[in-house]
Amino acid sequence: MKMNLSCCLYLAMAFFSGPATIFALAPENEVTLHPTTWLGENKITAVHLPKGRTRRLYFTLKKKADLMSVTVSPCAVPIEWSLAVRTLKDKPPKKSHWTSKKSMPEVWWKGSGREVKIYTYTGNAVDTYTGPAYAPASIYILRLKSNERDTQVSAYLHEGPGPSGVFPELPPDPRVHTLGVGMTSVTLSWAPSSSVVVEEGQRGNRPYYEYCVLVNPKHNHRSLCAVREGSKKDENEQMRPGKELKKDWWWHQPDTPEDNESSSALWDNFEDPGCVCKDTESVCTVSDLLPDTQYYFDVFVVDKVNGTSVPYTGTFARTHEEARPAxxxxxxxxxxxxxxxxxxxxxxxxxxxxxxxxxxxxxxxxxxxxxxxxxxxxxxxxxxxxxxxxxxxxxxxxxxxxxxxxxxxxxxxxxxxxxxxxxxxxxxxxAYHRRAVPVFPAMLQIKSFNRLRTCNSVTIAWMGTEERSLYCVYRRQIPHGSGKHSSTDRCLDPESRPASERVLCKYFQELDPRRAVTTAVISELDPGVLYVFDVYLMRRWGLPIKYHSKTLRTKSEC
Missing domain, CATH: 2.60.120.1090 (Jelly Rolls)
Structure with missing residues (x-):
């Protein structure tokens, strides 16, 4: 009890003795209750956004700054970001415990003042706010939030008038135009960036900027970061068990080693994104595409020194179909x-x-x-x-x-x-009345009867069908000693054969397929002569059915 009373008396004496006593109790390395992140000038700041959580970045402006610009570059998903300013009616005390940068916002929160929201944006495009500076005793709050999933965002602060020079500039017409479309290639063009034009006139032959063209069969991209994330996602999906690795991208890096080193920050872990960098040429032909396929094309102007890029307005085109026969x-x-x-x-x-x-x-x-x-x-x-x-x-x-x-x-x-x-x-x-294909004969062989063969006649037989059809018999004499015993050309139809070769035509029908056999006696033949006999099933629909040719020789002596 005595110990508790003495502690209370000591704290009361410390409280009434003034602020200096309390400050003496606080250690120099004390961490504030709400740590703050400051947005530095002319420096690209990377920010990780957890899903659903708001991240805040703070900054102040120099006294002489009358204009400012804030650029926010989302990655693969849309984000919400806003810019607000909090001004003080009274200047913050010069000699105060809260003078470290890490805890400076506490002065604004505790002092008399008001917060005004000056800009908001929602989307996945690179966006820049430019406006006048507020009172010198002001702190600016940049709030960032992603509602879809965890993502990366970069922020950049520039003080003063004019462009920052860190980001390349787009022309008045930032659209990508299609000059020509082929079966496996597409030719694109775009207006030159003013940054590239100025740089070409000042820095000689060594380029500090380049255009990069990206192609993919899914959709357009608003940033190179989104391309990088999409490439990683596709690679992870393709490397799953049971899936083959399939590359829909094509890629060509700059040839100069110095260029590779200067842009290493931009292309770090940027593997196979389907990109071709064309230095400062504003015309590009994309080849090795698939026919009859829709592709999306994006063009980025890249600052290889600062590792920044700005997108043109992308386009899409469908390659032509393969040439098909008429x-x-x-x-x-x-x-x-x-x-x-x-x-x-x-x-x-x-x-x-x-x-x-x-x-x-x-x-x-x-x-x-x-x-x-x-x-x-x-x-x-x-x-x-x-x-x-x-x-x-x-x-x-x-x-x-x-x-x-x-x-x-x-x-x-x-x-x-x-x-x-x-x-x-x-x-x-x-075929007006039919419900199925016509019936074929059970066998296409022609039979002969040796006992019925004479010096001037032969008897042949063939299978018919249960449908009433017309059958025509043709004969062809093979000259003696010619040695041509081959069958008649199977594409030689009855209309193409001489009328003298036709022997007879007859109709036949038998409802029982097993008994559908018909015969014909071919007479008026010469003794001891070799003949080739052909039978055609003549039909109203379709080509005639030709039976296999039969070669027979008449008897020489009777």
């Missing part, structure tokens, strides 16, 4: 002969056709087969931009049912590496 109309029932080069990479290795069926049902039948060689053709059919089917077609007749659209795009592409030319035969016909 689309040829395919008329109703037209038999088309298409010559293709076996090399699919060549211009003659691809062909495109468009067919529009007749009738309200909009159905059609596409038939085709190759005529010579062993090559195959990749056939892709699409309508309304949607692919219906893709298949390979060889020497066997293929039937593709067309349904679901008013017109059809038929694309042919050689599917083998043999560079020899080969021929494809195709036809497209409207």
């Amino acid at each position: 689309v040829t109309p395919l008329r109703e029932g037209q038999v088309k002969w298409v010559n293709l080069n076996g090399d699919a990479s060549s211009q003659n290795g691809e062909r495109s056709f468009r067919f529009k069926p007749r009738g309200w049902q909009q159905n059609g039948l596409l038939t085709m087969h190759t005529c010579n060689g062993t090559g195959k053709v990749k056939v892709t059919v699409s309508t309304k931009g949607q692919e219906l089917t893709t298949q390979e077609v060889g020497h066997e007749l293929a039937q593709i049912w067309l349904h679901g659209g008013p017109s059809y795009l038929i694309q042919l592409q050689a599917s083998h590496s043999d560079k020899s030319r080969f021929c494809l035969r195709m036809q497209a016909s409207s």
Whole structure:
């Protein structure tokens, strides 16, 4: 109890004895309750903004300063920043305990005065406030806040009239213009920066400024810091397990070693941002782009000495599509002969056709087969931009049912590496009443009967279908000693053969496919002569179906 009473008496004596006694109790290295950050003049200050928290920077102006400017450069996200001034009615005491810079704002908070907000901004662009200075006994408060996520911001204070000289200047028209667009390149131009023009006239050949062009397929950027952060984010996502590293950027650094060192602060950890620096040229051609792709282009004028940059107003452009072969109309029932080069990479290795069926049902039948060689053709059919089917077609007749659209795009592409030319035969016909492709015969072989073979006649048989169809038989005599025993060209249709080779035509139909066999007796032949017989299934829709050729010799003696 006595000890407590003595302590209270000591504190009371210290209080009434005056301020000097209290100041003597405070240590010289005492930290204030609210530490402050001061914004220095002509110095770029980096500030880390935690999400949702307001950071404050303070500064005062010299007595002779009548103008000031504050520049704030956000990074990857929009921020809110404001500038306020707090003035004192009475000058702060010269001899005061609160004279250190670290605790100077306490004088304004405790003294008589008022705070006035003089400027506010919200966005992600580099922004500058320029205005007159207030009373000399004033403190300025710069408040910064990010509501989206943690980010970095830089602030710069300049006192006095005129530009600071730290940031490059933009021309009156700061837009990036598109001079030309190609399939894999885009040419850009922009008005020269006045900083670059002045520097070229004063400093000789060694450039202190340069233009940097950035390209990416996502969006425009408002600062190089945003480009750096976006590049890091993309790299982190691409390096996740299960993802391959894919670079959408291209980059070219300056060639001079001194330039690399002078701009090291600006390009620190700035890897592969899709940038090309063109020194002081205001025209740039960006190449190695993908066809039919939209790209966004940004231009920055960079001060390589101070490590600062200012963006032009970016633009965007879409590269042209790859050159595609012309689309040829395919008329109703037209038999088309298409010559293709076996090399699919060549211009003659691809062909495109468009067919529009007749009738309200909009159905059609596409038939085709190759005529010579062993090559195959990749056939892709699409309508309304949607692919219906893709298949390979060889020497066997293929039937593709067309349904679901008013017109059809038929694309042919050689599917083998043999560079020899080969021929494809195709036809497209409207099918008004059909719901599916016509039925093929179960077998395309022609049979003969040796017991029924005579000196001037032979008997052949072939499989038909359950549909009523017309079958035509053709014969061709092989001269004695010619040695040509090859079959008839599979692309030689009945209309192309001489009328003298046609023997007969007959209709046939059998509802039971297992019994769908028909025969024909070919007479008026010469004894001991070799003949080639061909049978064609004549159809209303599609190409005729040709059976495999049959070679027979009549008897010499009967």
